[in-house]
Amino acid sequence: MDSLPPAPSDARWTLDAPPWLGRTSTPRARVIIDNDFSGDPDDLYQLVHHLLSPSVEIRLVVASHLAPNDPFDDAPDTAANAEAVVRGVFSRMGLESTGIIVRGASAALPGPGRPADSVAARAIIAEAMREDADTPLYYAAGGGLTDLATALLLEPRIATRLTLIWIGGPEHADLAFPPPAAMPIEYNLLIDVEAGRVVMGPLGPTIWQVPRDVYRQCLVSDVELRARVRATGALGAYLYDEVQLVHDRAISERRGPAETYALGDSPLVLLTALQSLFEADPSSSRYSLRPTPELTAEGAYRPVAGARPMRVYTRVDVRLMFEDFYLKLREFSRWQEGQG
Template identity: 25%
Template sequence: MEKKTWEQNIPDSETLIRRLQKPAGKIDVVLDTDTYNEIDDQFALSYMVKSDDKLNVKAIYAAPFFNEKSVSPKDGMEKSYDEILTLLTLLGREDLKASVFKGSETYLPDEITPVESPAAADLAARAMQYTPENPLYVIAIGAITNVASAILMNPAIRERIVVVWLGGNAHHWTNNAEFNIAQDVAAGRIIFGCGVPLVQLPCMGVVSTFTISEPELRSYLLGKNALCDHLAQYAIEEGRRTASAETWTRVIWDVTAVAWLLDGDFMADTLVHSPIPQYDHTWAPSVTRHFIRYVYHIHRDRLLTDLVHKLTR
């Protein structure tokens, strides 16, 4: 069977391992986010913007999502686009609004056809300004449709970007029906199979430990500034709405994807061979495919401390 375009020209192990090192110095980043979907995207976007000593934000892409908060992937994307603009106002970053782009209105129909959108087009073009030695870092915290579409539109960007994606569950979990990857398995198969330098932050089994409680939200964030009030109040509402017990914590998953790029001992990772996401929501392991970097532990207290300091300063 002839290989798909994105399966061709995968870098050798030495090249990939070199490109999967944590970056030193200040770097350029873009964020791909389904911001209206859950409370954690708002925290992650704010954390990214507040980490401007390390991260130079070049663009923000609205990702599609479809659940009880949207009537379609398009509706989810458009609600996320509006939420991004709301957060940028609270962050006092009106200058970034011109660099916010609407993303895919549907998921990939197959593994060879991109979903064209302003976000995918921007990434496909913007990444060409970078090099393998000085890549653009793509922080992805939603369905990976926009990023996979950009790669299908311009496979050359694989050599010029590094993708840090919160997607899929831990590899030892038999059920991989995690929301981000389950929405668009075709896009996930492209990201795990195309040889783009990939840092995976698995949800259940790893990042599921990064939680915050109502007492912590009230103590650390409420009353500190307008942004913190917005984040804390929404998190408390959502936490209460979805709580299964009187004492609850809520996972703020997406913060970890931003944190991997920062200077700090916030998590532990290792190199593994890229697994294959299956359409039945399982992992197919491999001992021959190219390497990805795999996060397997979060230092919760250290990361929460840094997050609170930056949001409240």
């Protein structure tokens, strides 16, 4: 690998000028990241990967809430905890662009058609309604959809100004089977079913969905994480340790051990930052195109003839996705530790 510019003693940087690249990047798309960062640590891998991807401009990082009594974090305000986690990641990376971090609502929508107003929802509206940007806007959501649903309820015009890429929702019956002992309502949808109903409803945005059967494809092995993540600087060690905490808890609860972990939020990076150069699209992944279904209160799909089309991804390019992450992490860590 080519040598990198040496890092300053405190290794500080901003998103508009990643110093290890040695050149100016020109993003081809804007991205709003929305994730429940105090939950499953797969979102930390996705966040770091996105922040290290120069082809997209990260406009907001929305720290969103979990479902009540979530086993990862059962605190009263998981959105506040999520924000603290994001700020901790930025600090570990020496990333000074903290102005993009916004906190979402602390709980789900209070009822049908009723928004849960938040700083994040207002920021989403402001970004979507900009008239001074001509790059496409992707809303990359790896958890619940409360803040996007609220933004849609407050300003319905944003539906035509962004594309939602969502890690969530159950299998589609004609495409895949649910896993053994599947949750009655898929994990991310369970965070706020009513928000999912708003977003998938007739006034929602264009959707690219990565349902449960597909995000479960994103398996990495423990030896892979040890060799490619833990051994890659302080940031890599932190990311690895966060996954190990989950493995250790699973063992204590007699649900482990396992030699794999699903980094299920990583397709958010694959489908936005790793599109083809010509005729831009996530061309190495596969999807089915179908009318956007209605979501029932029980979290199931109800077909709607003639509804706007949505992509339902059936396979994602895990080789490209994970190799890109490992190498970007290595490149960044070498710069951060002054090994260029």
